Amino acid sequence: MNWTLRPYPYLYECQRRYGDAFTLRLHALGDVVMLADPRDVESVFRMDPDHGRTGEANALMTPIVGADSLFVLDGEQHRRRRAEMRSSLTTRPRIDPQAVARLTREELPEDGGVVEVTELFRWLAMRLIGYRVLGTDDPDLLRVFFARLHGVTGSLSSLAAFFPVLQRERGVASPGYWFQRRIAALDSVLSETVVKAAQEPRTSCVGARMAAARGEAWSDVRGADGFRDDLITLIAAGDDTVASALSWALFWVARTPRVAERIINGDDGVDRGATPEHMAGSGYLEAVCAEALRITPVVDIVSRKTTVPVTIQGFDIPVGSLLSPAIYLVHRRPQVYDTPDVFRPERFLEGKFRPSEYFPFGGGSRRCIGAALAIAEMKTVLGTIVGRYEVRPASIADTSIRYSRRNVTVSPGKFRVQLTPRRP
Numbered sequence: 478m479n480w481t482l483r484p485y486p487y488l489y490e491c492q493r494r495y496g497d498a499f500t501l502r503l504h505a506l507g508d509v510v511m512l513a514d515p516r517d518v519e520s521v522f523r524m525d526p527d528h529g530r531t532g533e534a535n536a537l538m539t540p541i542v543g544a545d546s547l548f549v550l551d552g553e554q555h556r557r558r559r560a561e562m563r564s565s566l567t568t569r570p571r572i573d574p575q576a577v578a579r580l581t582r583e584e585l586p587e588d589g590g591v592v593e594v595t596e597l598f599r600w601l602a603m604r605l606i607g608y609r610v611l612g613t614d615d616p617d618l619l620r621v622f623f624a625r626l627h628g629v630t631g632s633l634s635s636l637a638a639f640f641p642v643l644q645r646e647r648g649v650a651s652p653g654y655w656f657q658r659r660i661a662a663l664d665s666v667l668s669e670t671v672v673k674a675a676q677e678p679r680t681s682c683v684g685a686r687m688a689a690a691r692g693e694a695w696s697d698v699r700g701a702d703g704f705r706d707d708l709i710t711l712i713a714a715g716d717d718t719v720a721s722a723l724s725w726a727l728f729w730v731a732r733t734p735r736v737a738e739r740i741i742n743g744d745d746g747v748d749r750g751a752t753p754e755h756m757a758g759s760g761y762l763e764a765v766c767a768e769a770l771r772i773t774p775v776v777d778i779v780s781r782k783t784t785v786p787v788t789i790q791g792f793d794i795p796v797g798s799l800l801s802p803a804i805y806l807v808h809r810r811p812q813v814y815d816t817p818d819v820f821r822p823e824r825f826l827e828g829k830f831r832p833s834e835y836f837p838f839g840g841g842s843r844r845c846i847g848a849a850l851a852i853a854e855m856k857t858v859l860g861t862i863v864g865r866y867e868v869r870p871a872s873i874a875d876t877s878i879r880y881s882r883r884n885v886t887v888s889p890g891k892f893r894v895q896l897t898p899r900r901p
């Protein structure tokens with residue numbers, strides 16, 4: 478319960494009490510061995526993927542993302558599917574900076590004002606991933622689609638996701654019956670959305686690229702058949718993660734005027750006149766995003782399920798355990814980061830960190846395939862906002878750090894900023 482309600486403070490308390498490797502017994506997941514020492518993290522990321530299986534560790538997601546989802550595959554099937562999806566995501570143009578900047582501007586009040594940030598980014602992230610993966614920016618279409626998606630990933634259903642017995646269908650009165658109905662409703666709206674979106678194909682659309690790779694034209698696609706698990710996987714992977722990451726980034730920028738000042742007036746500053754392409758290429762904005770993902774990573778752990786006995790820090794870890802590099806604990810390690818609790822993007826300009834010291838996107842053969850896309854989008858969104866407005870916390874209460882778990886991500890609790898338009 479603590480891990481769900483107070484994710485980061487709780488992990489930190491456990492580390493102080495038990496050291497850099499400790500086991501949490503979580504009802505739905507079993508024994509989870511949390512690892513906070515980069516040397517152990519490195520050994521997990523270097524493990525033979527068949528000895529530390531990620532697909533099996535993610536098995537709870539199967540009813541939502543489907544049995545063919547990259548998240549739940551292992552072995553050869555995973556390697557093949559990953560290569561296919563990766564090339565659809567990374568082919569250039571990776572993002573369409575003009576479209577990202579336009580969608581961002583559309584969500585902002587022209588004359589400024591007080592804005593609640595987590596809701597703002599929740600919706601913007603849906604529009605961004607809908608545009609990128611399905612190729613549509615029709616808000617009505619996306620509202621219906623995401624209402625259904627969040628119907629299965631959201632509060633009641635995530636209970637079902639965590640307690641597989643609740644997913645089983647046992648007559649109309651059972652939670653499983655309603656869970657399966659929601660999945661069917663999601664699939665049908667996905668098909669409708671694909672058909673409508675395909676009427677106006679866009680070159681940066683990942684769905685269209687996946688269809689082309691299989692020799693099909695997106696405009697001829699008559700639904701989500703054959704693409705269902707891939708599309709749901711990409712959308713689910715890039716929705717809450719990007720929303721939470723943007724929320725944290727703006728939280729830190731609003732609290733740290735010096736950083737906003739450098740975003741605008743630094744060497745590669747992004748004032749009102751900067752183009753979205755310039756923002757997507759800015760080195761300082763990149764450091765700002767990296768630092769936000771360091772100090773408040775949006776995913777707290779990644780997991781590998783052991784199929785062979787392993788020894789970590791002298792402890793024998795039995796087969797079937799989850800080995801979980803704890804991103805937050807490593808990112809706040811004073812042995813790696815000086816003043817780890819201070820938001821200081823410059824640390825990413827001054828030096829490099831090893832993949833076992835900095836891994837907001839996980840690592841090894843399962844590292845996030847949307848990382849470059851996510852960072853490019855974050856830079857363009859932040860640059861568009863900070864270039865147009867001075868951003869300050871709306872009140873003292875909006876400066877305090879509160880964590881809120883949203884499905885698999887950790888987001889800030891609701892907070893507001895005051896946006897004051899910059900003079901042209």
Ligand code: HEM
Pocket residue numbers: 531547548559710711712714715716718719722775776779780837838839840841842843844845846847848850851852
């Ligand atoms: C700031 C935003 C994001 C963060 C922090 C993030 C983080 C992560 C993490 C921690 C993992 C697990 C890696 C591991 O097990 O080692 C992951 C996997 C994945 N992510 Fe992301 N992600 C983000 C955005 C995206 C986006 C935008 C997409 C695609 C559109 C995406 C697609 C995926 C996929 C498909 C996987 C599974 C990879 C595999 O199992 O081989 N992510 N992500």
